[in-house]
Amino acid sequence: MSLNIIIPCYNESRRLPVNKYLDFLKLNKKVKIIFVNDGSTDKTKNLVNKLSRKFPKQIKILSYEKNKGKGNAVRDGFLYAVRQNMNGNLAYLDADLSTSLEECKLLSKKINDKIKFVFGSRIPKSNNVIKRKFHRFIIGRSIATIISLIIGVPFYDTQCGCKIIDQKLVKLSFGKPFLSRWLFDVEIFLRLINFFGKDMFLEISREVPLKSWIDTEGSKVKFIHAPRIILDLLIIKKRYK
Numbered sequence: 001m002s003l004n005i006i007i008p009c010y011n012e013s014r015r016l017p018v019n020k021y022l023d024f025l026k027l028n029k030k031v032k033i034i035f036v037n038d039g040s041t042d043k044t045k046n047l048v049n050k051l052s053r054k055f056p057k058q059i060k061i062l063s064y065e066k067n068k069g070k071g072n073a074v075r076d077g078f079l080y081a082v083r084q085n086m087n088g089n090l091a092y093l094d095a096d097l098s099t100s101l102e103e104c105k106l107l108s109k110k111i112n113d114k115i116k117f118v119f120g121s122r123i124p125k126s127n128n129v130i131k132r133k134f135h136r137f138i139i140g141r142s143i144a145t146i147i148s149l150i151i152g153v154p155f156y157d158t159q160c161g162c163k164i165i166d167q168k169l170v171k172l173s174f175g176k177p178f179l180s181r182w183l184f185d186v187e188i189f190l191r192l193i194n195f196f197g198k199d200m201f202l203e204i205s206r207e208v209p210l211k212s213w214i215d216t217e218g219s220k221v222k223f224i225h226a227p228r229i230i231l232d233l234l235i236i237k238k239r240y241k
Contacts (some may be wrong), residue, residue, distance in 0.1 A: 002030045002088025003108045003164075005101065006077030008070050009035055012095040013043040016217055024101040025055045031105065032086060034077045035095075039067035060084075071184025078174045080203065082167065090170060094161035096216040101222045107208055108164045116169055117192065119204040120162035121155070122213045129212045134141050143229065150237050151189050152198060158185050164208070180232040181237060190240040 009016070025031065035048040052059040062076055074092045076215055077223050081090055089108045099120055110118045124130045144238055163185070165173060173191055178184040193201045 006072040006092040010038045015096040036073040037063040038073040068182030071178035091164040099162040114165040118164045121157040123209040
């Protein structure tokens with residue numbers, strides 16, 4: 001099965017695991033990667049251009065001078081893939097590959113005639129490896145609890161940066177710009193729930209525990225962004241009710 005993975009990038013030159021991308025693309029010829037360089041001011045653009053020259057048939061690049069925010073960078077990548085008639089499922093991952101390309105490909109195989117939306121979850125289990133800094137874990141769980149109350153579905157982890165979607169749902173999920181720079185994942189859930197209804201949404205979606213997730217230094221979301229995140233949650237709740 002073909003797979004197209006959107007990678008939003010903003011000043012990722014120190015976190016971009018170039019060799020992991022190279023090794024994966026050598027072994028997975030049916031996978032295409034769309035890097036969306038979202039106004040980076042470091043050497044990110046040069047790095048992804050070098051990658052593209054090594055795999056011109058598998059790597060596509062969108063590049064902007066001004067930063068649009070992660071949500072709309074991801075959105076642009078999805079809409080680009082549809083416009084270019086890129087066959088297969090569509091996914092997005094964080095540029096640092098805290099969730100691996102291999103695991104994204106594995107999760108994409110769960111998309112079928114019934115399941116249309118699959119998302120990874122950082123649920124700690126006895127047989128997986130989830131390495132997350134304690135303070136980020138506490139903050140993440142607090143936000144996740146609020147998000148579950150807003151969307152009305154008790155998912156463990158809506159914010160993990162690994163989601164795969166059937167192309168038929170792209171227009172519904174990504175047709176309109178997102179309200180939030182960081183909480184666009186919540187908007188995707190709410191758009192799908194509002195369209196299908198809660199029961200049908202649960203039938204067509206799957207939350208899948210990841211085998212591995214490794215926290216990487218240099219996250220763009222900081223403590224100082226907490227007020228903005230809370231405000232975004234309130235705006236999203238009001239808009240999608």
